[in-house]
Amino acid sequence: MKKLVCIIPVSSFSNSKTRLSPFLSDSERRKLLKVMLKDIVSNIRGQVEDIILVSRDDGVLEYARQLNVSFVKEGEHENNFLNNALLDAIRNVRLNYPNHDILILPSDIPLVKPEHIESAKNSQTDLVLSPSKGGGTNLLLFNSDFDFIPLFGDMSYFNHMNEAYTSNMTVNIIESFYLSLDVNTNEDLGEILLHGMNTHTYEYLSNLNIIVKSSHGQERLDVKRKDEG
Amino acid sequence: MKKLVCIIPVSSFSNSKTRLSPFLSDSERRKLLKVMLKDIVSNIRGQVEDIILVSRDDGVLEYARQLNVSFVKEGEHENNFLNNALLDAIRNVRLNYPNHDILILPSDIPLVKPEHIESAKNSQTDLVLSPSKGGGTNLLLFNSDFDFIPLFGDMSYFNHMNEAYTSNMTVNIIESFYLSLDVNTNEDLGEILLHGMNTHTYEYLSNLNIIVKSSHGQERLDVKRKDEG
Structure with a gap:
């Protein structure tokens, strides 16, 4: 496994984590997203060459500076926003970090630990996946020799598995309780x-x-x- | 770590898994419990010296015979049924399997895999714990040199941790998504x-x-x- 760059998609600080409304106010949900990002960044920083937040929100750019990580502004897309934003960031990584593999983490897994990233790096496979609750994917690492297309959204874990299968990629699963704990409810x-x-x-x-x-x-x-x- | 005996508490086939009612009928919930036990037994059998179902229900004795595992009838207890039944089974293991360590698994984790038990066996600690969703414990392995008292029930994971702390036991955590998936809802x-x-x-x-x-x-x-x- 080569060196890694980590992409974290954030879409926007406003209207984030709406399933937590009205239990948390809009400003509390925004703050929650920020502290979760802070946890993720501090826990994985030692394991990756760079961390990139990709977002359409300039507030996220500000926050990326505070956290001392990189930022990619997502393009104007008409649909499939999350995956198109990830493709924007992936293109950026391929340009700026040739020969690096690509790790994608969601913004809401504050219990991610350095050991998780280390296990992923030590996998000798083309793709590493971690399941989340509800059929999702909470860690995705792919060998950048492959044109892997992120398929986040409903049942993404199985869609990613299928894509690996049709692309003849070898797969390793990291099944972790802490990684499965994303924050939506x-x-x-x-x-x-x-x-x-x-x-x-x-x-x-x-x-x-x-x-x-x-x-x-x-x-x-x-x-x-x-x-x- | 010494050789292991595994205890699985089953209380009774009737009125099991009541949170799944009315989605599943009483007989379906009973059958569900049986197939989950079948999965657990077949997945762990190669890793342990014996498997003991402990229950007050003679139907469970019948089923233990079908599965070719051992059975301990739980005593008449006035309260704290689950933990008292486990103590009955632990006494039995100490008599019949001196010098074996004791593994306790719940009856509703059909995704347990041989690798989980292998990791637990390879831990060089006095206690091994796996968290479940909601603060529970879905795997507990203890060194039988200690008089460890099971504390299943609300927030048992943290109660087990505290007990280990006050008993000066070393602890290893196996944090697994598949082990965390017990079946209640x-x-x-x-x-x-x-x-x-x-x-x-x-x-x-x-x-x-x-x-x-x-x-x-x-x-x-x-x-x-x-x-x-």
């Missing part, structure tokens, strides 16, 4: 509070007085603000 | 349909015409019976 916040001690995200959620208890319904966790009683 | 059935190809559980759920699609609400998966339309 209130219950996900609870998992971060349980397992994310020492992350910026944990600290932020604790400061919002969010607490978590066991539950025995269709959800496993009851996530509340302390002031809700 | 409809959405969990969806995860098994997505990631459990080649398991008996997958086959059973498919034969019930259960299908799974992406969802974008508080749940990630929409799990239905085909006949619901």
Whole structure:
């Protein structure tokens, strides 16, 4: 496996994480996204040559500067925004980092650890994938000798597997509980509070007085603000 | 790490997995529990010296015979049934398998793989734990030189950690997506349909015409019976 460049797609700070509304206000959701990015960047920085945030939002450019990572402005696309933005960033990596392999991580996995990236780097396969809850992909690393097209969206894990199969790429799976914990719902916040001690995200959620208890319904966790009683 | 004996607590085939009612009928939930046990037993058998189902239900004794595994009848307890049943089984292991370490697995993790047990065996620690969703424990292996007391129930993962700490036990964490997937809710059935190809559980759920699609609400998966339309 060659050296890596990591791409993290962010689309925009506004209207992010809408499934957490109204539990979190718009500005809280924006702040949450920022602290999650901070966790990811600090946890993976030592493992990659560069980290690129790709976004259409100039606020993300500002934040990339604060985090001391690179930025690619996504083009004007008519549809399939996430994957087209990733293609913009991939083109940029191919230009600026010839002979580097490409790692794609989502912006909402604050429990990613350096060991995950290390395992991915040590895989001797053309593609490395990690499943998320609900059929998604929470880590994707591909050998840049292949014209791999990202297919994020519904059931992306299986679409990525199929693409690897039709492209004759060898695949390794890193199946990790911590990598599977992306943050979209209130219950996900609870998992971060349980397992994310020492992350910026944990600290932020604790400061919002969010607490978590066991539950025995269709959800496993009851996530509340302390002031809700 | 010494040789292992695995204990799987089953309480009873009736009234099992009640959170899946009414989506699955009582007899379907009973059958589901049986196929999950079949998957677990076939996946771990090569890694352990014996497998013991502990239960108060004679139906489970029958099924243990079919699966060719051992059975311990749990005593009459007044409360804390799960942990007291486990203590019954642990006493039995200490008598019949001196100098074996003790592995405890829940009955609802059909995606457990031989590699998980192998990693646990290779840990050089007194305790090995795997987190489940919602703060639970889906794998627990302890050095039988310690009088470790199982503390399953709400937030057991953290209670087990605390116990290890106060008992001066070294701990290793196996953080696995597949191990975290226990089956309590409809959405969990969806995860098994997505990631459990080649398991008996997958086959059973498919034969019930259960299908799974992406969802974008508080749940990630929409799990239905085909006949619901």
